Amino acid sequence: MQPLIELRQVSFGYGAEPALESIDLHLHPGQFAALVGPSGAGKTTLLKLVLGGLQPNQGEVYIHGQLLNGQPNPHVGYVPQLETIDWNFPVTVEQVVLMGRIRRAAIWPWPSMAEKRQMRTILEQLEIDHLAQRHIRDLSGGQRQRVFLARALIAEPDLLVLDEPTAGVDMRTAENVLHLLADLNRQGMTVLMTIHDLNAAAAHAPWIVCLNRRIIAQGRPEEVFVEDILNETYRGDMMVIRQDGMLFVQQRPHSHTYHEVVPDPVPGHPIEKVNDGYISASV
């Protein structure tokens, strides 16, 4: 099967600083992939390359086998980070959603009847049809995410790209958003998202790509979320707990030397530093 998105030996840098090196990535139709990695790992840069907003310094980006390099990707629906949105901007839900039709829109300022029908169908599907005339500021976190998802869906994309869809929302809303994405994926939509919450990624995304300038590993959560790979990805001390068929990832508590925290906890009793940071004190 031909990949929907294919990155071949893609490298990109901002000035002299490399952000991504030799990326080989395939995303097939119907896949649901989560891109994980620490801040500065190049996740958003990779998304921008897929969106066509950036041109690789080396390598090629293909969509449906066609070279994309640096042109807006017409097959994609993009949901940006909600934190980048100006919530005081005077637009209603309906106006935001209809922006997604811009590629196919008529030149008149008003939407066609067909566009309005399509918008209503998508809003109903996402259960926010009652909010169409609401100002975007007057929405909850979950509703806001659904509005921008609706804007992406009305573009009739083959691929949904989401930048941190769970950032800045509470745990329950994050769960709802990820369930919604899983539902859309089950209906055939290909999904690529960046996410910081590894436990949410493990629970919802069937395919994980670990990134830190280069692809460290990719595969199913149970294959990828192992300590060696996570330590290499995050350059930290990660801990993986498996319980009742579920995966939990946790960063090991920071190993300060005791002297850094409490210089002299028990006067007259020396503190010994052992095992690279773990502490024992003879009292």
Add this chain to the structure above:
Amino acid sequence: MMDIFLHPFEFEFFRNGTIVAVIVGGICGLIGVYIVLRGMSYIGHGLSHAIFGGAVVAFVMSWNFYLGAGLWGFAAAVMINQTVRRTKINADAAIGVITTASFAIGVALISRYRRFTQSFDAALFGNILGVTTQDLWVVAGVALLIIVAIFFVYKQLLFVTFDSEVAQVYGVKTEWIDTLFALILASALIASMQILGVTLIAAALVIPAISARLLTDSFNRMIILSTLIGAVTGFIGMYLSFYIDIASGASIVLLQAGIFGLALIISSLRKHASQRLMHTHL
């Protein structure tokens, strides 16, 4: 009473001036919405000064005023856009550098050729006496072109104003839209210069739009309200200018400032009322 209303229209300069003030007020109100929402309120101030530099250059070089000043303003607006896009410099800094340098060229030329200093007073402070029938037709033509342009790129302009980066992802040619908007802005400023004056154009661009913003949360309503505020204050401002004998630009802008104050009061009262309603329901 009717005589007070009709008397000024006996004078051709007032008829021409009032029509131009209404058109210019409306156009500045319309464009001001995009400027305010893009957070570029300072551009009107800067660009009008840049255009003043262009007007002086056009005079010295014996070019057509509208063509010389218009091209100069357009070039300055494009340079600001490109500087912001391609460097780490913020819009306010780019506007500050490019437009002030352009204005300085005008000032330098005026100080070098002192003989024509007097004729630029109208450009600086606005003067209804200076509006000829030819000016009227030029302003009406420019206004029509601006309205047609905004009509056909309405959706793209809204998307770019809301979120330029994402608009590009969705296939909007943002660079093209920015350039078109720079051309629209430069044209509106040239058309407004005679009636409002360089020093007051910025206010006429910003005040109707922020007043409208205070009164509505709807983009479409904001566009209509801002255009109306600009046009109506242009009309009434001309009367004030005639009867109180003050510069037309100043009377229009002072009137707009009054509308802004009123909008501020209405907005605060509404907010207060909705908070009280919320407390009642709780």
